[in-house]
Amino acid sequence: MASLLSVRDLKTSFFTREGEVQSVRGVSFTVEKGEMVGIVGESGSGKSVAAKSLIRLIQPPGKIVGGEVVLQGTDTLRLPEEELRKLRGNRVAMIFQDPMTSLNPVVKVGTQLTEVIRRHRKLGRKAARLRAIELLREVGIPSPEKRIDQYPHEFSGGMRQRVMIAMAISCTPELLIADEPTTALDVTIQAQILDLMKSLCDTTGTSVLLITHDLGVVAQVCTRVVVMYGGLVMEEGPVEAIFETPRHPYTQGLLRSIPKTGGGSREKLVPIEGTPPNLLDPPPGCPFMERCPHAMEKCLRLPPYYEAQPGHRSLCWLAGGPDNHDSGHVPQAADTKRKEGDS
Known part of the structure; x- marks a missing residue:
């Protein structure tokens, strides 16, 4: 059965005086009917730009430069403007x-x-x-x-x-796109809004695409997660798989950097050192390479998506198994800092 929404190789750039900022660099995912899917990632990962691109809300100097966004057989990127206005706010x-x-x-x-x-x-x-x-x-x-x-x-x-x-x-609507709907709200109001959206899925069959940086919110209400970084999907899978057995080092880093509650846990939070890639000149390989503790020579090339199980994929050479491990470790900024501290 076809998905309610199918996004294929979506690319959106901003053409500035400095050059082309490739905010979304080939994003693909699906949303099923009545499903709540979370898109997570740090600021600048491309979450909101990808969401606005679905219904062509990108303003100049931004431009959707490639891909397909198919909503029940209709490619919204190729709809005439009049038809698009009928779709927005309605379907x-x-x-x-x-x-x-x-x-x-x-x-x-x-x-x-x-x-x-x-x-x-x-x-x-x-x-x-x-x-x-x-x-x-x-x-x-x-x-x-x-x-x-x-x-x-x-x-x-x-x-x-x-x-x-x-x-x-x-x-x-058939699809509700919620871009950080609980930002700056107190916890009580946040819970009520999330319950409202979840109820909408259950009672009307509306699908929800929830864009957030809050992994706790995703764990609470979503069924699947799309993890974005550097304009690409790093990992995608069911909530349980992402939280229990994350395959990509970036997803692992995100989970290590959030506090654990309950059970008397006193684990130390581990920040992800370094900064996101410059999307004016994105790296040819894995965009997380410069911050990854497992970076290898092979990471200079962009890996394919590897499936750990049906529906759980990761854009990482390590996810492909032992045969993809490379002995050529590339020292990162974090390694250099540790060595300087040791001396």
Whole structure:
């Protein structure tokens, strides 16, 4: 059975005075119907650019330079602009990273919400208003009958995020793209928003693509994980496999750098030393090579994807088994620092 969303070799660049910044360099993944998939990685890994590319929200000097984004047989990258406008907010909706700037500050919340409903559902003014009040109640806004006539500045950050979610789910989309939907929210509100999105998957069959840097959130609500670094997918697989048996050194580093809770654990956090690659001039091989403790001569060439098991793949020579180990270790910046410290 075909996937709801199939992304194949997606490439997006920003053409600046300094040159071409290759933010997304050939990303491929799928999303099944009713599934919640997490895309994780540090800042600059290409998560948000890849997400916006799915529905062509990249603004100049950015440009999608290659690939396919197939939503139930339709390649969104080749749709005419008019057809794309009908798709956005209807079949595919997006929760943007910053609710403070995503809502128009001089237009009432109810007007902004009903505009989406009337455009895609062809409802009258009164029916759209009733639907908007119902949505605000669903996302936990108290006294929605009064709140609907207020302006965004009269809402807290958490409530504005809820309004954005209400707007995104107003037309029951087939795919919901959530870009850091819980950033800067307190833990209680964060949990409520995640529960709301999970409930949406379970009750309506909507698929959710969750972009985040928070591995704890991914472990809580997602079924599969896509790990990005340097504009590429480093590893992809089921949540259990990624957390229990990560295959890529970058994924291992991410997991070592987050605190463990419960069980009286007192493990020391291990940061990933070094800096991400310069995507103005990306390395020809593995982008994590300069920071990897297992770097080999072979890493100067980009490896293929190796499958540890069906659905769990890793872009690393080591994942291919003992035959791919190379005795030629390449000293990294971290090695040099340790040697200087020892002397």
